[in-house]
Amino acid sequence: MSEIKKKRLSKRELMAAMLDADAGRRSDDAEVSAFANLSQQIRQSVADTSPPPFELMWQGVEARIEANAREAANEKTAKSWSFGWFLAPIGALVIAAVVGYFVFSGQEGLDNRCYVDSYDVESGIILVQQDLNDKDGATVIWHLDEG
Amino acid sequence: MKKYLKKTSILSAFVFLFTFFALSVAKAQTSEAELKITVIHAKSGEPYLSPELRPLWRTIRKTFGDQFSSYRQITSKAGVVQEGKQVTVDLPDGTTFEAMYNGVTKKAGLLRVHLAFGEFRTKVRIHSGGTFFQAGRKYDKGTLIIAVSATLKD
Known part of the structure; x- marks a missing residue:
């Protein structure tokens, strides 16, 4: 550039030199060589700034996302299974306790029914007052003296 | 997964059966009952009910109706006794009243008293409570x- 300024070319000469350089015409003229060199540098720089491989990058990102999701799912499954080892037996224990409670202590309410198997007295009368159809009704075993 | 599921199912079934069996054994070995004897003087005349008898009032009224007022x-006495043991109460006429717990029937789970x-001697079977x-x-x-009331103790 400094050489260009030194020679102080006219606009027309400068344009001609630029066109020669762009056309790749050989010239011994230093101006033309300088422009050719500059043109090559510009082309090279433009070629260097080609867009990055977005497609490739995006494929990499997608692969990473998939890998992360797979890893998280595996971890979750592993956690749920390891938790299940504790949870399942505890669940069975609770169910057994509840079933056992209802089976063995199934008290449906007060039941006053009384079954008299035997009685023995030397004197007097025994009267059994009861209604076995009435769960709530209490039995009375009367022992009455004679006379 | 199927392998783990199978193992967990087997383990759960085992725990369930073991617990159920343990509960049934524990229940079968229970041989204690609370016996309660309440001695009441009933007569006609001025209506009266001892405050202590309020929990029994519904049963008394239903059972004896208008026979007494x-x-x-x-007196009242309660005690937790093992099979073959009794609770005894002294009566105001100088005699004693004895109630003995004699275990539970296998099928119906009734208490033998x-x-x-x-x-006077008698043998009865009643429901717990x-x-x-x-x-x-x-x-x-x-x-x-x-x-006389009898309640099976856990």
Whole structure:
């Protein structure tokens, strides 16, 4: 550039030199060589700034996302299974306790029914007052003296 | 996954059966019951009910109806006893009333209770928590009513 300024070319000469350089015409003229060199540098720089491989990058990102999701799912499954080892037996224990409670202590309410198997007295009368159809009704075993 | 599921299922079934078995064994070995004897002096006349008898009032009224109008508690005794043991109460006429717990029937789970009262003996089966009465002995212008309740203890 400094050489260009030194020679102080006219606009027309400068344009001609630029066109020669762009056309790749050989010239011994230093101006033309300088422009050719500059043109090559510009082309090279433009070629260097080609867009990055977005497609490739995006494929990499997608692969990473998939890998992360797979890893998280595996971890979750592993956690749920390891938790299940504790949870399942505890669940069975609770169910057994509840079933056992209802089976063995199934008290449906007060039941006053009384079954008299035997009685023995030397004197007097025994009267059994009861209604076995009435769960709530209490039995009375009367022992009455004679006379 | 299927392997883990199978193992977990087997383990759960084993725990369930073991717990159920343990509960049934524990229940079968239970041989204690609470026996409660309440001695009541019942007679006609001025209506009266001892405050201690309020929990029993519904049963008393339903059982004895209009036969008596006054119910006074003389004494009450309760005790947790093992199979073959008894609870004894001294009666105001100088005699004793004895209730013995004799275990539980296998099928129905009824409590066997034997009573001994002077020359009177009887054997009954009742439901856990149930109440029955022995009555008839004359006392102080009235009658002695003895309420017996038995409750199986866990």
